[in-house]
Amino acid sequence: MNKIFKVGLIGCGHISETYFRAEKYFNNIKIIKCADINHNNALKCAKNFKIEALTVKELLKDSEIEIILNLTIPKAHYQVAKQALINGKHVYSEKPLAINFEDGKDLLKLAKKKKLYIGNAPDTFLGGGIQKSKELVDKKIIGKINFGNAIFAFPGVQSYHPNPEPWFAKKEGGPVIDMGPYYLTALVNLLGPAKKVTGSVVNGIKRRTIGIGPRKNKTFKVECPTTYLSTITFENGSVIRLTLSFDVIAHQRNHIELYGDKGSMIVPDPNMFGGSVYVCKNLGDPWKEYKTNKMPLGKINIRSQSSRANESATNSNYRGAGLAEMAYSIENKKINKCNGELSLHVLDIIQSTMKACTSGKLQSIKTTCAKPQPFSLKEVKKIIK
Template identity: 35%
Template sequence: MEPVRIGVVGAGDISPVYLNAITRSPALDLRAIATRDPQAIAEKATAFGARAVSVAQLLADEAIELVVNLTPGVAHEEINGAALEAGKHVYSEKPFALSLGAARRLADLAERRGLLIGSAPDTFYGSAHQAARKALDAGAIGKPVFGTSFLGLPGLELFHPSPEAFYRPGGEPPYDAGPYYTTMWINLLGPVKRVFSVSGAGKSERTILRGPRQGTPFPVTVDTTFNTVLEFAEASVSFIISLDVVVPTLRPGELFGSDGILAMADPMFFGGEPAVIAPPEPRMGLVTADQGFATPNRHDHTGRAVADYRGAGLVDLALAIRTGSRHRTGAEFIVHSVEVMEAIVRSATTNSVIDLESTCERPATIDLQSDAALIALTASPFDLAASAWAH
């Protein structure tokens, strides 16, 4: 397969992960990296065998087929739209857009131009989430009734050297960490029908805790805790996401069914230890090693070895461009996912139940035979030994 020629827009904290994923995959060919100040990224571009260019230069380059958008979320609609207008396919970091209207406009533009779009997160491609999906589909817990997910953090300033954007409109938790959870649930249960949410905030000001600006205060202008009910056709899910929990607390997800309980892995990673609890049998861990994207390739912030193959969705899109296959984060999936994010925030703002307008099919499961090319062409963007040293 001829590699898909790629230009990346944005060179922030997440860019090394994508640049590794692109340059290590035989399905992808990195040509250029663009920012507002190309000279500032010249060294990084050279290290990855690419040119440092302006956004306008990248979009005008006829050799580039696919734009990977790594800019902040508030810029995604503009950059994604400009790339489509320039005749490029688009793969974007989440969120693809900040509203249903914007997502629909971009999806319609792509369709009119005969272009494909894709979006992160792609962690549901991972072995743990695929094993959970297949166990559910096989009837391991009977009829699903309700689910829960909880993510509580003291704040993103613990991890990010420039956290201000996460505390402004468009950076709220449902748009940032929230998509990992909502896409996990859509993968399991299908499209969301209705949303109700309440929200609040614990602090009006926070302080940068790492990096060169450590100690710098900044204002909080949005709510930072969202308590949400997502209603699906077969079940409902209680989802709490908060940046006001003083001790990091993670309960990735449990789906309670008529005959058992499905315990999910952390949706921010590809691997994990999902399990089924179906009395009188003891808790049974699900086999994940035979699902693809299972081998640990980095360490998380606690030092635990985890599987993290960010870029699998990008390779899936590249295969769709070259072979005509159907990738898993296409326009329908993107539009619905964006509407769910927006509905969580809008429901809390308006104190109302939001009936969703869009829908989508559940993404196809990963099959070792039919998806052999996807698995083989997706490179690890991390080095396990190096991440252990860094940790």
């Protein structure tokens, strides 16, 4: 029987509901208290989920809380995570680790000094879709992967988020910070660490209109590039062309395609946990489907759109797996899979991509990390109900 870790949630916004739902799937986490810079949000959250609302300061100092779940906006991730560590608590944050690489390094240094764990979204790479892809890549089903394409492109966060301005702010906004972590973490999981990046930007619509919520139809100014076109070279020699855009009405390209010397692979949506993997090994052959819907973290658990930004109409969403896996790792003194070194490397790629694209100059990735190990069925079974 696993220990159940007592979790304090900071940031009672759009994503918090998904993490409360995680308690239905995982056996070692329980959110018992919440806080928000807007205390009314915390009170509403506490009422909905029958927990206690505190101020942020009170929650950070609460002796009952063992892990801080940091669901604040990106620019607040660093300060909240740092205060959690200073107060002797493990911390699991939404992506990215921080919006500044030096801040990310500081968090890892502090966690190591205080012998505390850092965990960081995305944890979607722990799901059936990316894990099945990893299994096939590691078996060299398509041989040596020489190059590939990846794309996230749609009209923008303002279509589904009631307060989208942070995603378009000068230093914290744009699709690389928003969606880059999913794609980059999946690619590092499949290919290993990155080495260098080049690219360019396209500036899209300068004023956006909020699509839902009490401020619907209100317009706001865009203060950052909204399309990044990059080329990332990995340490293993693979080259990936990555498009991240808030300026595309619609497209029919696959999320990730990998091209090896023995075949090609279609990798499912890295923003989700499930989806089939497809492989073609000979010209003219049909694509072979590798289903993941019977894997514990690949089973469909969403049947209709719930208005959550991170859910497609029919798919699998087990966000919180990384938090639960970290809790298990704390108890068993293991390195957690959504660890700080991986998250810092992804942050390094994010910052380097943005700099390469805006400057037009090649950027070398300063960090490296261990290629993540598979999340085995045996390990998955340790944390699921």
